Amino acid sequence: MKPVRSKVAVVLVIVASAVPALADDTESVRNCTWCHGASGQGYSPAPRLAGQRPQYIESQLKSFSEHTRDDPFSRQYMWGAVAALSPRMGRALAIHFSKLPAEAANDGDRALAATGKTIYQDGIPDSNIVSCAACHGPNAEGVRDIPRLGGLSYFYVKRRLKQWGEGYHAAAASPMPRIASTLPPNVIDAIASYLSFVK
């Protein structure tokens, strides 16, 4: 029994020391907040990072580093931004931003929010449009490496859905490009509007 306990203790010590805790004025954090906003709330075109699933942030940093996520803004800004970022630091940053309180963007079209909510929850079965909630959760909170969508900017969500439909790639193994290519423009507008108001 003793060897097992000390092995566990060693593992815990390794895990605990693997990822540094960061503060708002840490240089690596400021490298992000230049564009993503002082409290990580986002600043066009950079999306909100505050309150995002940490595993999702990590998976996106990896996709920038491996050049799998290839939409124009990612290519122009994020590929360079992560070029000198170690996985360890990427994890630390992901954890840091995930803990920041998130504010809803509230920048969608209010007239479309109710329709968007219905589509988000139930999809449109007749058109083979899946329910977003099945993966992203009933309140768009996300889980594991599936992102939180609640409160993201209408303009950001709309752009991503459109881009996937146009053939840009997501991180490896993401089903979103396939899903987005089934979405007509008015459905995208409704979903993106609804999400921008979700707390």
Next chain:
Amino acid sequence: MMIIRLLAVLQTAVLAVVFSAAARAQDAPDLSGRALQAKIDYCKTCHGLSGQGYRGATPMPRLAGQQPEYFDNQLRAFIERRRENRFMYNVSHVLSPATRAALAAHFRDLNPRPLGGAPRDAIAMGKKVYDEGVASANVPACASCHGPEAKGNGLFPRLAGQLHDYVSNKLVNWTKERGQDPKNPDTSAIMEPIAHNLTKAQIAAVAAYLNYLQ
């Protein structure tokens, strides 16, 4: 402003027509060719590209290799509210009987590796419960109805390779989701005493065992 509001109303109206036109199962069109393929792809978006299951906000079960009779019965159960699931009710009630049968046949023939993911420590205990039941709790061997290799039989579902978190959720929540219409008794009633009499540890063990079965 007026134009934008009009457009918004028009868009809402179009979508309202889409929703209200959603057919009841008997009136839904029989799908074939590209329309059937589109519907299969739609199922696979949630249930895995090879029907192996997928872990979203909730675990979405493996359909690959499922018994067609069970598959069809569950789709009907969602429509008839014998089994309660918001997502699947929406999916099912636009499927015609012939489409259901075509989907069942498609998924029956898929055979991907199990998705896995369960903790491995209770697998041996799970196999024991599966093969022998729990006599002291009046729980029969699962194998007696679901088959020695958990491939299922007719209305008894295949369990081999099923997601462990899905199996656990269903067993723990059996009476909350199944047999919801007392006027319409359901085959699922046979599982009620079993789900009730198994302990949480036994459920987790059986689920872990099934999780890795090919």
